[in-house]
Amino acid sequence: MNGQTKKLMWGLGISDKDAEVIRHAAGDQFALTCFPVGITPSVDQLEADKPCLLWISKQGWDAFKALPASATAHIDVASRILIMGGDYDLAELESLLECGFAEIIKPPITEDRAREVLLSAVETQNLYQDIVHMTREICMERELLERKNDVLSFLVSFLEKVTQHLDPAEILRAAQSELATLLPVSAINAICWPPQSSENVHATIYVASNNKNDTTYTWTEKLKSHAEQLLGNGVVSIDMNYMGSTATNIEPEPEKLLAVNLEYGGSKFGVVMVQCSDHPQLGKDQIQVLQSAISHLTLGLNNAMLYTAAQHNADFDGLTKLYNRRHFDTRLLEENTRHRRYGHSLCLLIADIDNFKKINDTYGHLAGDAVLRDLGRILEQSLRTSDYIARFGGEEFAVLLPCTSISHATTLAERIRAQIQEHAFATDKGILNTTASIGVACIDLSKDESPVEIIRRADAALYRAKREGKNQVTVLYPTSSLLLAEGYAT
Structure with a gap:
C-alpha cells in the first residue's frame, strides 16, 4: 500500500456492514483495510501502512486485550475508535474510555456519524502531528542552543586561559589543554618573534618537550623553515624554550598537522603548529570554532610577545645584547x-x-x-x-x-x-x-x-x-x- 495517495485506516474485527458504511463516509481520501477478530497486524505492517485511524469492534478489542502486551504495544501509536456493540454498563464504559480511545460509538453506524467521527479523529490526528512537529522543532532548537552555548563556553574559557598569562609558553600549554576538548590534539609547538620586528629577526621556538632530542630537532627545523618562508628571509638567530610535556617523541606528520601563521595588525610574528593524534576532519562548525580560538590565541601571543620585547628592551643592552x-x-x-x-x-x-x-x-x-x-x-x-x-x-x-x-x-x-x-x-x-x-x-x-x-x-x-x-x-x-x-x- 506504499505509494498510494489515500490516507489509510485499519479495521480490527469490524463487520462487513460497518466497514462498508465507513468506506462510503470516508470518500476518496481514505482507504480501509480490515483484519478479522484475533488477527493483530505486525510492527512491520504498521511501519509499512502507517494508518491514521483504527476502527475496532468490541469483540476485536476483547480479543486484543487477551494477547500479551508485547504483541500489542505497537498498536497504541495510532488514534482508535471503538464500535461498542452488545450490552455494557457504565463502569465498563468508563474503563474503556481510560484505554485511550478517541471516540466510542454504538452501532448501527450511520454515514453521518462515521463521517463526523472520522473528521474529528483526523483533526485530532493532525493536531497531534502538529504538536509532534513543534516538539521536534523545539528539541532541535534546544539542541542548537545547547551546542551554541557549549561553543560560547569553550571560547570564553579559551580566551580566559590564553590571555591570563604573559608567558608564551604558558599560553601555548593552556591552548593545548583547551583545544584537546575540541580536537584530538597531541602537541602544540610554535616559533614567535616580537611583532613589528625588522627583516632579520631573533625568534624563540617553543617545543612541547622536556629537553633536546632528535624529535625536538625535527620540530625546530620545521618551525624555522616555515618562519623563513613566511618572512621571505632567514631568521637570524633562535632561542629554545622547552615547555615541558609528556609528548616528547611525537614526530611531525604533515597529514596530521595544522600550521597557522600568526599575524596581528598587519604584522607577522610567528607560526603555531597543532599536531593531532588522528587525521583532523573538521566540520563547518568545528572550523569556525577553531578559527575563533586561533584568533584568541593570536591576541594572547601578540600581547605576550610585546611584553617579552618590552621586558627584553628593559633588561638588555641594545648594542651588545648583554644584560644592562x-x-x-x-x-x-x-x-x-x-x-x-x-x-x-x-x-x-x-x-x-x-x-x-x-x-x-x-x-x-x-x-x-x-x-x-x-x-x-x-x-x-x-x-x-x-x-x-x-x-x-x-x-x-x-x-x-x-x-x-x-x-x-x-x-x-x-x-x-x-x-x-x-x-x-x-x-x-x-x-x-x-x-x-x-x-x-x-x-x-x-x-x-x-x-x-x-x-x-x-x-x-x-x-x-x-x-x-x-x-x-x-x-x-x-x-x-x-x-x-x-x-x-x-
Whole structure:
C-alpha cells in the first residue's frame, strides 16, 4: 500500500456492514483495510501502512486485550475508535474510555456519524502531528542552543586561559589543554618573534618537550623553515624554550598537522603548529570554532610577545645584547643574598677597554661599537653558563662569578685580559687591536654589608689597574685596603 495517495485506516474485527458504511463516509481520501477478530497486524505492517485511524469492534478489542502486551504495544501509536456493540454498563464504559480511545460509538453506524467521527479523529490526528512537529522543532532548537552555548563556553574559557598569562609558553600549554576538548590534539609547538620586528629577526621556538632530542630537532627545523618562508628571509638567530610535556617523541606528520601563521595588525610574528593524534576532519562548525580560538590565541601571543620585547628592551643592552646595568643591579642583589645565606664566595669582575675614547675619536663610533660587540662575545665564550655578564656602562663590562674563589676569579680575569690583547677586532675601518684593564673583588662574608660594597672594591681595583699602566688585572681583597696587582690567596 506504499505509494498510494489515500490516507489509510485499519479495521480490527469490524463487520462487513460497518466497514462498508465507513468506506462510503470516508470518500476518496481514505482507504480501509480490515483484519478479522484475533488477527493483530505486525510492527512491520504498521511501519509499512502507517494508518491514521483504527476502527475496532468490541469483540476485536476483547480479543486484543487477551494477547500479551508485547504483541500489542505497537498498536497504541495510532488514534482508535471503538464500535461498542452488545450490552455494557457504565463502569465498563468508563474503563474503556481510560484505554485511550478517541471516540466510542454504538452501532448501527450511520454515514453521518462515521463521517463526523472520522473528521474529528483526523483533526485530532493532525493536531497531534502538529504538536509532534513543534516538539521536534523545539528539541532541535534546544539542541542548537545547547551546542551554541557549549561553543560560547569553550571560547570564553579559551580566551580566559590564553590571555591570563604573559608567558608564551604558558599560553601555548593552556591552548593545548583547551583545544584537546575540541580536537584530538597531541602537541602544540610554535616559533614567535616580537611583532613589528625588522627583516632579520631573533625568534624563540617553543617545543612541547622536556629537553633536546632528535624529535625536538625535527620540530625546530620545521618551525624555522616555515618562519623563513613566511618572512621571505632567514631568521637570524633562535632561542629554545622547552615547555615541558609528556609528548616528547611525537614526530611531525604533515597529514596530521595544522600550521597557522600568526599575524596581528598587519604584522607577522610567528607560526603555531597543532599536531593531532588522528587525521583532523573538521566540520563547518568545528572550523569556525577553531578559527575563533586561533584568533584568541593570536591576541594572547601578540600581547605576550610585546611584553617579552618590552621586558627584553628593559633588561638588555641594545648594542651588545648583554644584560644592562638595571638588570645587573637586580641580579647582584639576588646573588648576594643567596651566597650569604649559604656561605659561598661570590666574585665580581669589572673590565674596561683601555683608551676607548681614542678609538672613537680616531676611527669613529661605528668602529667603537664593533669593538664593544666583539668584547661582549669574548666574555660570553670565556665564561661558564652559570656566570653572568652585563654591560655595566660605556666601555665597562661586569661579570658575576657565583661560587668562585677570588684566586680562581683572578686567574679567569687574567685569561680574559690576554684574549682581549691578542684579539683582532674587525671594524668598518679595518682590524684594530686594543687592551682592557680588569678589577676583581669578592663579597665579605664576615660582614653584613650592602651589595654596593663589592662594586666599590671592584671599581677601585679597576682604577688602580688604569693608574698603574693599564692592560692588567688588579684585585682588592675585602680584608685589605691595599690594591694588589697580583696575588691569588682566597
